[in-house]
Amino acid sequence: MIVKLKVNGEIRSADVSPETTLLKLLREHLNLTGAKLGCDVGDCGTCTVIVDGKSVNSCLMLAGRASGREVTTIEGLASSEQLHPLQETFEELGALQCGFCGPGMIISAKALLDKNPEPTVFEVRDALSGNLCRCTGYTKIIEAVLDAGRIMSTAEAKS
Amino acid sequence: MLLAENTARARALAGGTDLVVDLKHAPGDVDLLVDVSQLPEFGGIGETEEGLRIGSMVTFSELMASPIVNQMTPEIVAASHTVGAVQTRNLGTIGGNLVTCVPSADSAPSLLALDAIVTIAGSDGKRSVPLEKFFVGPRKTILEPHELLVEILIPKKNLGKPSHFIKFGLRKGQALALVNVAAALYLNDDGTVAEPRIALGAVAPTPMFARKAEASLDGKKPDEENLLEAARVAVSEIKPIDDFRASANYRRHLVQTLTYRALKRSTEIASEH
Amino acid sequence: MATKTKEVLESKVKDSEIEDLTAPDNLKVPAKPALKPVVVPVDKPVVYPLDLPESEIRLRTPAVGQRASRPDGRLHGLGQTQYIDDMTFPHMIFAKILRSEHAHAKILSIDTSEAETMPGVLATLTGAEIPVNSFGPTLQDQPVLANEIVRHAGDGVAAVAALTEQQASDALSKIKVKYKPLPAVFDPLEAIKDDAPKVHAPRSNIYASKTIKKGDVEKALKKSDQVFHKQFKTQMVEHVPLEPHSSVAMWDANGRVTIYSSLGRITLGRDDLARTLGKPMNKIRLVGTIVGGNFGGKNEITTEPILAILSKKTGRPVKGTFTRGDEFISSTTRHPFVMDYTTGVKKDGQILGRKIRLVLDGGSYCSWTSTTLGKGGILAAGPYDIANLLVEAHAVYTNKTTTGAMRGFGAPQVCFAYESHMDDMAHALGIDPLEMRLRNAFNEGSVSPTGQLLQSVAIKESLQQAAERFGWKESTK
Numbered sequence: 008m009i010v011k012l013k014v015n016g017e018i019r020s021a022d023v024s025p026e027t028t029l030l031k032l033l034r035e036h037l038n039l040t041g042a043k044l045g046c047d048v049g050d051c052g053t054c055t056v057i058v059d060g061k062s063v064n065s066c067l068m069l070a071g072r073a074s075g076r077e078v079t080t081i082e083g084l085a086s087s088e089q090l091h092p093l094q095e096t097f098e099e100l101g102a103l104q105c106g107f108c109g110p111g112m113i114i115s116a117k118a119l120l121d122k123n124p125e126p127t128v129f130e131v132r133d134a135l136s137g138n139l140c141r142c143t144g145y146t147k148i149i150e151a152v153l154d155a156g157r158i159m160s161t162a163e164a165k166s
Numbered sequence: 167m168l169l170a171e172n173t174a175r176a177r178a179l180a181g182g183t184d185l186v187v188d189l190k191h192a193p194g195d196v197d198l199l200v201d202v203s204q205l206p207e208f209g210g211i212g213e214t215e216e217g218l219r220i221g222s223m224v225t226f227s228e229l230m231a232s233p234i235v236n237q238m239t240p241e242i243v244a245a246s247h248t249v250g251a252v253q254t255r256n257l258g259t260i261g262g263n264l265v266t267c268v269p270s271a272d273s274a275p276s277l278l279a280l281d282a283i284v285t286i287a288g289s290d291g292k293r294s295v296p297l298e299k300f301f302v303g304p305r306k307t308i309l310e311p312h313e314l315l316v317e318i319l320i321p322k323k324n325l326g327k328p329s330h331f332i333k334f335g336l337r338k339g340q341a342l343a344l345v346n347v348a349a350a351l352y353l354n355d356d357g358t359v360a361e362p363r364i365a366l367g368a369v370a371p372t373p374m375f376a377r378k379a380e381a382s383l384d385g386k387k388p389d390e391e392n393l394l395e396a397a398r399v400a401v402s403e404i405k406p407i408d409d410f411r412a413s414a415n416y417r418r419h420l421v422q423t424l425t426y427r428a429l430k431r432s433t434e435i436a437s438e439h
Numbered sequence: 440m441a442t443k444t445k446e447v448l449e450s451k452v453k454d455s456e457i458e459d460l461t462a463p464d465n466l467k468v469p470a471k472p473a474l475k476p477v478v479v480p481v482d483k484p485v486v487y488p489l490d491l492p493e494s495e496i497r498l499r500t501p502a503v504g505q506r507a508s509r510p511d512g513r514l515h516g517l518g519q520t521q522y523i524d525d526m527t528f529p530h531m532i533f534a535k536i537l538r539s540e541h542a543h544a545k546i547l548s549i550d551t552s553e554a555e556t557m558p559g560v561l562a563t564l565t566g567a568e569i570p571v572n573s574f575g576p577t578l579q580d581q582p583v584l585a586n587e588i589v590r591h592a593g594d595g596v597a598a599v600a601a602l603t604e605q606q607a608s609d610a611l612s613k614i615k616v617k618y619k620p621l622p623a624v625f626d627p628l629e630a631i632k633d634d635a636p637k638v639h640a641p642r643s644n645i646y647a648s649k650t651i652k653k654g655d656v657e658k659a660l661k662k663s664d665q666v667f668h669k670q671f672k673t674q675m676v677e678h679v680p681l682e683p684h685s686s687v688a689m690w691d692a693n694g695r696v697t698i699y700s701s702l703g704r705i706t707l708g709r710d711d712l713a714r715t716l717g718k719p720m721n722k723i724r725l726v727g728t729i730v731g732g733n734f735g736g737k738n739e740i741t742t743e744p745i746l747a748i749l750s751k752k753t754g755r756p757v758k759g760t761f762t763r764g765d766e767f768i769s770s771t772t773r774h775p776f777v778m779d780y781t782t783g784v785k786k787d788g789q790i791l792g793r794k795i796r797l798v799l800d801g802g803s804y805c806s807w808t809s810t811t812l813g814k815g816g817i818l819a820a821g822p823y824d825i826a827n828l829l830v831e832a833h834a835v836y837t838n839k840t841t842t843g844a845m846r847g848f849g850a851p852q853v854c855f856a857y858e859s860h861m862d863d864m865a866h867a868l869g870i871d872p873l874e875m876r877l878r879n880a881f882n883e884g885s886v887s888p889t890g891q892l893l894q895s896v897a898i899k900e901s902l903q904q905a906a907e908r909f910g911w912k913e914s915t916k
């Protein structure tokens with residue numbers, strides 16, 4: 008089946024078998040390998056992408072269902088001149104160790120901050136509860152999300 | 167119709183958080199998937215003559231963001247919040263959760279406690295049954311192969327009924343419940359309990375009511391002793407199993423403690439009203 | 440009730456009012472649910488690699504006292520880091536491994552003929568085709584693919600390479616393996632008994648031992664005012680690296696093998712590959728890249744030789760990535776320990792002698808057990824000056840998932856035991872647990888259980904400072 012969708016602002020299409028997940032479509036057909044396969048059953052969050060403004064486990068969404076929708080992956084966050092504030096703070100605060108959880112973590116954080124730029128620690132924890140990290144112990148990740156939120160809301164206040 | 171014609175190897179796809187996983191584990195079992203998640207009849211939340219209507223394909227995130235649900239049945243919001251994590255709640259639907267029918271389904275107890283009614287549509291028409299009757303066994307509901315769960319109705323008289331839901335999992339996020347408890351009750355003018363409901367999850371083959379415990383509390387004063395007694399009776403009604411998450415004994419202990427707490431909190435809410 | 444409901448609905452709850460509900464904080468709907476559109480840089484398409492200035496922090500390192508940042512942090516955050524599973528090569532195909540469901544069984548036959556006829560399948564492989572079908576960092580007791588005996592549920596028995604992962608998995612179900620189940624042993628204490636089923640018959644289940652002796656422990660125990668005994672047990676732990684094991688193998692026309700692998704120890708890996716493939720090491724190139732979490736679980740080869748041979752058979756690059764299920768049943772795990780502690784003390788809490796027996800559940804194959812046994816044994820007495828000591832440590836085979844290296848190599852297990860034991864004794868003697876430790880801790884110049892003269896010993900100061908900072912005295916009042 009042909010799946011046509013908007014990925015990071017560009018219209019893309021691919022011919023996939025019906026059982027193909029959105030994750031496989033992105034990774035294997037569109038060569039966007041930022042979203043990772045960590046468990047393939049919806050437990051780890053490494054495959055998190057944003058579909059029509061909502062974060063989802065792309066390993067649980069069939070590619071066919073993403074047809075006609077708008078998908079944002081980690082590759083769509085930076086511009087050629089600037090990192091997304093989350094990418095900045097994750098780098099600076101050492102929130103990425105092996106980095107495998109990073110793209111999913113940042114996408115989940117973005118989904119949160121887009122709606123709620125000044126979250127409480129509790130809200131951050133809750134928003135990231137579907138993203139596992141085995142390296143960092145989460146502390147720095149949470150700091151980085153809070154920091155990025157601060158950057159984003161000051162930027163907004165200025166503009 | 168597609169489902170009716172191809173019953174044996176066709177499945178209706180809702181949020182996919184369970185079914186897509188099943189497909190990966192046993193790819194040969196399904197030949198036809200029918201995506202019902204976007205059908206308008208299966209979506210939406212709204213108040214009708216009979217009560218609060220929740221389309222079966224409403225996601226947990228939609229439930230949590232719905233002003234009506236927050237206002238009328240906050241415990242359904244609380245229960246929805248305990249399902250998986252944000253990403254799974256954005257995909258997973260309340261109907262899918264009920265149809266998958268695992269004993270620990272998080273959405274079941276708070277719906278049961280409000281005497282929810284489900285509407286089923288099939289090739290031979292529609293029918294409505296109390297949610298309690300919908301569950302048959304682990305992963306087994308009364309749905310015939312040609313039937314689909316369309317919507318869930320919380321009867322009008324139970325909107326705003328004081329209720330409390332508690333999930334006990336090994337972790338706060340992304341955990342299956344060891345025990346789920348939802349209680350709901352009204353207080354009569356003389357302070358005695360009316361229409362108590364105690365719904366339990368993960369302690370029997372299906373989500374269940376603790377009917378004897380309810381009876382033991384009906385018409386009584388909700389004092390310490392009576393609430394504890396109801397909690398003790400509830401323990402006698404369950405059939406918990408030992409598994410790697412918890413022993414049956416631990417589940418019994420949890421049911422007693424949590425039933426007491428859920429009743430207590432419901433009473434508090436009722437007396438605040 | 441009904442009128443109230445209606446009122447509420449008619450007032451069309453405004454978003455801002457939702458906050459006033461009595462729902463706990465976590466359930467409140469954020470005040471402004473209006474979605475900001477996803478910012479997508481359409482006008483400026485991203486071209487990788489990005490040419491952005493280094494972050495300031497990055498330039499400040501390395502320097503003592505500065506906050507450090509990882510050199511690869513930026514690429515991780517951009518999703519541009521290439522882990523093995525992100526790599527693809529022209530004509531690459533995929534391998535899957537069939538794993539035993541039996542904990543212990545004799546393999547009577549393996550029939551791959553039907554699998555070979557499945558759509559997309561290019562090759563199959565069994566253990567009999569592997570030049571040297573055994574490997575291991577210490578003892579070479581683990582088959583690459585079991586072909587005579589399976590020793591735990593999860594042992595690989597056959598492999599398939601196909602055009603897609605799905606085709607490879609589908610074909611696995613067509614491989615017919617006939618087993619004769621054998622009695623299995625799962626408890627390490629059962630496994631040391633004489634009549635226990637032998638995991639590597641005819642060899643004994645006890646496959647490594649270590650003894651550490653210092654002074655005369657029996658005499659010390661006799662002289663003690665009180666002797667305490669307790670058994671401690673720990674469980675098996677899986678590393679759960681978020682990146683599952685993954686490798687790609689390419690066997691070129693000159694017979695040189697290139698393998699990209701998530702392996703952490705590439706030189707050791709080349710050694711094992713040379714052995715199993717029956718090739719000199721200089722024909723083997725192993726490319727290690729960024730590992731998505733290791734924790735000790737990616738310290739030895741797993742499927743690399745299988746992929747290499749499948750590549751040879753098909754002339755294609757072959758990728759093999761573990762499923763999360765493979766990860767749990769067939770990668771290594773942390774050893775469960777059974778630890779018996781006997782400690783003799785004086786009334787004032789001074790330890791006179793300690794006797795320890797450690798039994799390590801070594802799982803089905805050795806892996807890094809000897810290292811774990813060594814470290815666990817050396818550290819078993821804890822950071823305490825104990826003049827009379829006897830440590831006996833044994834590693835035993837069981838029909839369980841292989842146990843190997845995991846952060847600390849046995850240190851966390853024994854630490855759990857000796858510190859719990861310490862608390863129990865302090866409690867029984869009515870001594871403050873901190874005091875009990877201060878009375879026994881190493882001093883500058885203390886001698887370790889293995890005779891090492893210790894320098895720069897700061898344990899007492901550390902304990903005291905820590906206790907002060909978190910208010911130990913106040914909290915125990």
Ligand code: FES
Pocket residue numbers: 043044045046047048049050051052053054055064065066067
């Ligand atoms: S890969 Fe999708 S949640 Fe783990």
Ligand code: FES
Pocket residue numbers: 102103104105106107108109139140141142143681731732
């Ligand atoms: S940084 Fe390694 S899993 Fe999070």
